[in-house]
Amino acid sequence: MTAPRIALLGTGLMGAPMTRRLLGAGFAVTVWNRTRSKAEPLAADGAAVADAAADAVRGADVVITMLENGPIVGEVLFGAAGAAAAMTPGAVVLDMSSIPPPTAREHALRLSVLGLRHVDAPVSGGTRGAAEGTLAIMAGGAEETIAELAPVFAPLGRALRVGPSGSGQLAKLANQAIVGITIGAVSEALLLAASGGADPAAVREAIRGGFAESRILAEHGQRMIERDFLPGGQVRVHVKDLDTALAAASDGGVTLPLLSAVRDLFVALRDDGGAAYDHSALLIQLERMSGKRLGPGPDRLPG
């Protein structure tokens, strides 16, 4: 296609910086957000701001959705003021929200009935990745559609096709499973070292040279040492992701004992006042269970 016209629905913490990256790459972008005031600042960057989702998508070649959850994506696409009905046949819904794989597959099917295409392409990398165009983008859907979207992905990050419809969402769940379990691994290991009299900060530093090294040990491990539990990634949101992952595991017929165990730890932390804590605060849950602390010093907690 020639430079595609883009609509972006959902200009929140992720959608807004992604819009700026697309505008910076020269795309024409029309944005819409349920709370219009969150979309309006993007006009100064060159975006057209629409009053309704249906207005934003009219004439667009690619409609990016970056919304909170599956029901909201469904409502925006297929609800009363539904966007799908206003789209041009042949256009693509590029859903970059994180939603359950079966919901993504259902959206793909409903859109195909309308002559529309669908790619599920959730991301990892957070608001910083969105601002810097360094997101990890996990794309599920038809090969030719994903190939066609390459110029749209380019300013946002690194996109890889991981399989058919729904696979992007599965990859995101795999990502969240690894992140959650690795946070648990680092929490338990540092607590083990401290319980025997070792210095957890020095242990973290010493083992970074070996096979234990990870982004989680580097970043979340440092948060644990500093006891800085301001989010970041909220416990509440991670529980939702892990529950979705366990539902997908059940659908797929696989038994995942570590995922189940870490989910239960996160739920206990959430239900004991930790819903808004950064997910590295899983350490606090393990400390409570053991009656031991990694070290002295106050916790930085939200709210």
Add this chain to the structure above:
Amino acid sequence: MTAPRIALLGTGLMGAPMTRRLLGAGFAVTVWNRTRSKAEPLAADGAAVADAAADAVRGADVVITMLENGPIVGEVLFGAAGAAAAMTPGAVVLDMSSIPPPTAREHALRLSVLGLRHVDAPVSGGTRGAAEGTLAIMAGGAEETIAELAPVFAPLGRALRVGPSGSGQLAKLANQAIVGITIGAVSEALLLAASGGADPAAVREAIRGGFAESRILAEHGQRMIERDFLPGGQVRVHVKDLDTALAAASDGGVTLPLLSAVRDLFVALRDDGGAAYDHSALLIQLERMSGKRLGPGPDRLPG
């Protein structure tokens, strides 16, 4: 001290390349190994080869032990042909073996009675790290002794003091806990993705850009995709380490549910024929439990 005279006891897969690194740095090194034939090739590199441990350590400033387990270290130091009695008062036993923290503390105490010093400094990084001098060295003991050993550590890798006697061993257990649990995390995540129809090789590649990235995802994840389970790090050895870690957790009064869960998975794999497999074969255990495979293709297995 002036350039210390070094004795190295245990010239196995790790001790031999470490000896070569020390000789290359200009140290005088006398080596001993229970099976003498394993020590003899080091003579060509400039090492003196002793017939008995007691002969090797006589006159040495630093006695490095790199042996299989705690009982063997105890036997070599304090047994019938014990080395400790032949050492010069003030000399240092630098135990780089991986043994339980209480055993390391006991050795330190018994050596102090003889006027000898002790540092526990196990390593991570494997035979390649030993050959290249890039080991992660986790040192427990007196600050001034560890500082004094800096020239000895330099050709071997990066050494950090992590606390008092026994802390090096605790750090190694923390390392092994993270490695084991992260192998579990990557196994479960790839199996989850595959069970829903995504391509696990593409998922692994896609998520490497985000918070899920680790040495384990990079190296052991690739082994899982290729189904290459030749060791590497053996399941049998990792079970031993995880059991030692759980004993240390019990001593320290901390509850580590993920470590317990992954230990049970490794034990099941060991007891079902997997003792000599690489630890990345934890995937096979999860596949058996679920009756699903990550992908087709034969397994590369030892023996």
